[in-house]
Amino acid sequence: MENQKVKTILKSVVIIAILFVLVFALRAQSADINGVPNQLKANYMDADGLPYFSEMDSYFNLRMTQDYMDHGYFGDTLVNGSGWDMHSYYPSGREVGSYQPMIAYVTSALYGIINIFQDMSIVEVAFWTGAFISSFAVIPVYIFTRRITNDYGAIAATLIVALGPNYISHTFAGFFDTDMFNIILPLFFILFFVEAVKSDKFAHRIIFSILSVLSIGLYSLSWTGFMFYPAVMILVMIVFFVLCFYLNIEVVEPFKNYSNKLKWLINQKELFSVIFIIILAIIGLLITVGIDGILAAISGLTGGFSLQSAANDVWPNVYISVAEMQIPNLLSGGLPGAFLANTNGIVNGIGGIVALFGVLFVLFTFVQRLLRLKSVKIKGDSSKPHKSKRKATSLRKEQDRFRITLKDIGSFGSSDEINRSKRLNVLYLSLFLVWILASAAAVTQGTRFIQVLVVPMGICAGIFVGYAADYVKANIESDRILLLIAFVCSFLIAFPITQIVYGLENALMIGSIVFVVLLAISGILIYVKKSIRDSDVSIKKTLVVLLITLALISPTVCGAYQTTASTVPGSSDPMWNAMDFVKENSTNDTVIISWWDFGYLFQIASDRPTAFDGGSQSGDRAFWVGKALTTSDLAQSKGILQMLGTTGSNASDLLCDYTGSNVTAVEALDKTLGMSKANAKSTLIKDYNLTEKQASAVVKQSHPSNPNNISFVLSSDMIQKAGWWSYFGSWNFDTLNSTNYQYYMASNYVKIKPNSQGSINVLNDSGIEYNAIIKRGANGTNETTAQMTAVWSNNGSKVDVNGTEYNPLKASNLIAIENNYLTVNKTLDKKANYTLYLIGSENEYTAILMDNELKDSVFTRLFLLGGMGQDTFVLSNMQEGVSVWTINDAASSSDNSDTNTTDT
Incomplete structure (x- = not known):
């Protein structure tokens, strides 16, 4: 091996190692949970001092890993040879035999290796696995670029991709999910695929094809959407062959040049590699996921574009409520935000507008070259020079790369250069165009897919840095231009630092210092230092190239720092303590029901099953749990919970079979779940034409005689999520749509003495403050009154629109609870749509404004009002921001409710 090639490889290894340490260190920073005040950090750590996981899917993956390590398969039991999880979607449970096992395989392997040297629990290993594995993304990104x-260019691309906002926000320490594989394995697949297509040597094509298939085979064990990348590469090669045909580039030779078709096929390097990879991939995927997995992955390619549909069949689609499934904005933060990297917009997600400019420039360069290729003819002698005149392979490759990248910027290369690189240029143009367009299409289905888009975009941005570096070194001689570039780049480097939210004042100072220092160094090296002119040229151009590189990566690196420096765990002691209470004070048949977000945590912390979690978001559960929270009929809410926790969806399925309609089945249950069993049966026979036998079968499932114990968990986070659970709970099965209702809560208490007035801020929105103005009487609490006002934040004046007062949050009702007694319940304005709750104690008041539809909801009555005035639910445990309720079977509203007062 040539010395120069050895040096190049060693240099690359050192660079990759440094990049790995950097990206891992940024991910590891989240373990310090600096987003939590120091005095509160203990509340966000478990008994062993380890922070709670940041996202609830982590607890499901942890439980599956524990299952695998404990009994060799995923889930609690085997059903027909397939793993079955009885903690989820109770009572039926759900199959997890098709669970993507790579995360469990890797974590259990790491656990075994680490515990050879030191004791570490599986929870702690899982806590660090995502940060560790995802940091290996630097290897394929660097090599590919x-x-x-x-x-x-390779360094810039590596940092933009490996620290991309939507990637690092799912792969820092404490985030234990399959996202850790979403760059490493797909990019290795594409890297090896491209190398197989490019290679002139038959042996290399075979090796790279096998490596490509191994990569996608491993990825099929990591993510259900793995088929996206084989589909992209098939499209890439189709576009490649079409463009080659259009440009008269011969990629398929005539049969007559070969003695048989096999020899012909072997020598068509692109065609052979594609066919060979497809055959190997089919065989490999049959081994890893089977025919069902392949068919499911193919159908998922089109099914993925229905994620934004409001309905799933007739049921509401919960995925539209998941934050990472929301359709992203193109850009967030206006003009300043264009130079920042974050998860709030597409441009921000790929590293900012400068990176986007670099991507567009690179694509333009490829397209410009493509337009010139058609008319260019091969010139010159193609024979090889004598061995004595040949240069070292490594130097020759570096020079070829330099000439191509440099002159693409200037004259886009000579005819001879373009002809020698025709196939390669068309291949990369096809690759990046198809890859970016396919990824952009995926982004239309949710913010989380920006992490897919950032890979090709980040690589192109890195190529731009490489092109710019070559151009500056070879073409820029003017000191003024060098200083201008240094000035712009210094600003682009410093600006993201000044915008870091965590430690804002320090960030402003540090960012300003960075700008001044960089500009001063640039001025000194470009203008002041004149003693060794030849050296000056090299130094000042190297400095400018470094500044260009830093300018492209600064938004992404600063965004990554901000993400991990402001991390807050997804749970805390109150939630975990509440689950400990359930575990210690409930029977094994107890079922936990709440909104889906914390379902996975409930399962692992309490060792009790749930009816609704992150894996059961589709189907009927979102509607019924949302209905149990939104309805004002306590008996109906109780009936829903007991049905879900005992027989699940059996009653709905039976009614659908009998009536032939899911909509009719829901209507019938909606009407009867608040009734006694006898009245429910009578109503089903009379109003829905069921036979007595059918009605008996239905009520056996809808009104179980011996219902399981229910732990109904309500928490403060559900206040902000009310817009979604009320949306699903109020679902209109005729229009397949709904309306969401909201709570607006004041963040503080205000002291208001008798016979005085006070103002409580409830909401700030678009420069408008919505305040509750409270007036207390002098002779008793029942004289308290209040109303909502809307004023401009900048001057406190009332908001007028065309001379008319603007106040969309005006209250129609006032309810005051003072010193735990209901003191006021009166109408304020019949035309308004909101109810204002005042809660006061010892002259301290806070306010809650809510849509009228939530005024008497079960959630309001239980969580916000502490269960006041009802006996259907009993508070069994109260933690800070978390309450656990059980059902009182002896309550007067349970079996004696013959009327249905449910909102429809």
């Missing part, structure tokens, strides 16, 4: 451009 370095094959196209220089070290500057």
Whole structure:
């Protein structure tokens, strides 16, 4: 091996190692949970001092990993040879035999290796696994980009991709999910695929094809959407062959040049590699996921574009409520935000507008070259020079890369250069165009897919840095231009630092210092230092190239720092203590029911099953749990919970079979779940034409004689999520749509003495403050009155629109609870749509404004009013921001409710 090649490889290894340490260190920072005040950090750590996981899917993956390590399969039991999880979607449970096992395989392997040297629990290993594995993304990104451009470009691409906002926000320490594999394995697949297509040597094509298939085979064990990347590469090669045909580039030779078809096929390097990879991939995927997995993955390619549909069949689609499934904005934060990297917009997610400019420039360069290729003819002698005149392979490759990248910026290369690189250029143009367009289409289905888009975009941005570096070194001689570039780049480097939210004042100071220092150094090296002119040229150009590189990566690196420096765990002691209470004070048949978000945590913390969690978001559960929270009929809410926790969806399925309609089945249950069993049966026979036998079968499921114990968990986070659970709970099965209702809560208490007035801020929105103005009487609490006002935040004046007072949050009702007694319940304005709750104690008041539809909801009565005035539910445990309720079977509203007062 040539010395130069050895040096190049060693240099690349050192760079990759440094990049790995950097990206891991940024991910590891989240373990300090600096987003939590120091005095509260203990509340966000478990008994062993480890922070709670940041996202609830982590607890499901942890439980599956524990299952695998404990009994060798995923889930609690085997059903027909397939793993079955009885903690989820109770009572039926759900199959987890098709669970993507890579995360469990890798974590259990790491657990075994680590515990050879030191004791570490599986929870702690899982806590660090995502940060560790995802940091290996630097390897394929660097290698892939370095094959196209220089070290500057490869470093820039690596940091933009490996620290991309939507990637690092799912892979820092404490985030234990399959996202850790979403760059490493797909990019290795594409890297090896491209190398197989490019390679002139038959042996290399075979090796790279096998490696490509191994990569996608491993990825099929990591993510259900793995088929996206084989589909992209098939489209890439179709576009490649079409463009080659259009440009008269011969990629398929005539049969007559070969003695048989096999020899012909072997020598068509692109065609052979594609066919060979497809055959190997089919065989490999049959081994890893089977025919069912392949068919499911193919159908998922089109099914993925229905994620934004409001309905799933007739049921509401819960995925539209998941934050990472929301359709992203193109840009967040206006003009300043264009230079920042975060998860709030597409441009922000790929590293900011400067990175986007670099991507567009690179694509333009490829397209420009493509337009010139058609008319260019091969010139010159193609024979090889004598061995004595040949250069070292590594130097020759570096020079070829330099000439191509440099002159693409200037004159886009000579005819001879373009002809020698026709196939390669068309291949990369096809690759990046198809890859970016396919990823952009995926982004239309949710914010989380920006992490897919950032890979090709980040690589292109890195190529731009490499091109710019070559151009500056070879073409820029003017000191003024160098200083101008240094000035712009210094600003682009410093600006993201000044915008870091965590430690804002320090960030402003540090960012300003960075700008001044960089500009001063640039001025000194470019203008002041004149003693060794030849050296000056090299130093000042190297400095400018470094500044260009830093300018492209600064938004992403600063965004990554901000993400991990402001991390807050997804749970805390109150939630975990509430689950400990359930575990210690409930029977094994107890079922936990709440909104889906914390379902996975409930299962692992309490060792009790749930009826609704992150894996059961589709189907009927969102509607029924949302209905149990939104309805004002306590008996109906109780009936829903006991049905779900005992027989699940059996009653709905039976009614659908008998009536032939899911909609009719829901209507019938909606009407009868608040009734006694006898009245429910009578109503089903009379109003829905069921036979007595059918009605008996239905009520046996809808009104179980011996219902399981229910732990109904309500928590403060559900206040902000009310818009979604009320949306699903109020679902209109005729229009397949709904309306969401909201709570607006004041964040503090205000002291208001008798015979005085006070103002409580409830909401700030678009420069408008919505305040509850409270007036207390002098002779008793029942004289308290209040109303909502809307004023401009900047001057406190009332908001007028065309001379008319603007106040969309005006209250129609006032309810005051003072010193735990209901003191006021009166109408304020019949035309308004909100109810204002005042809660006061010892002259301290806070306010809650809510849509009228939530005024008497079960959630309001239980969580906000502490169960006051009802006996259907009993408070069994109260933690800070978390309450656990059980059902009182002896309550007067349970079996004696013959009327239905449910909101429809």
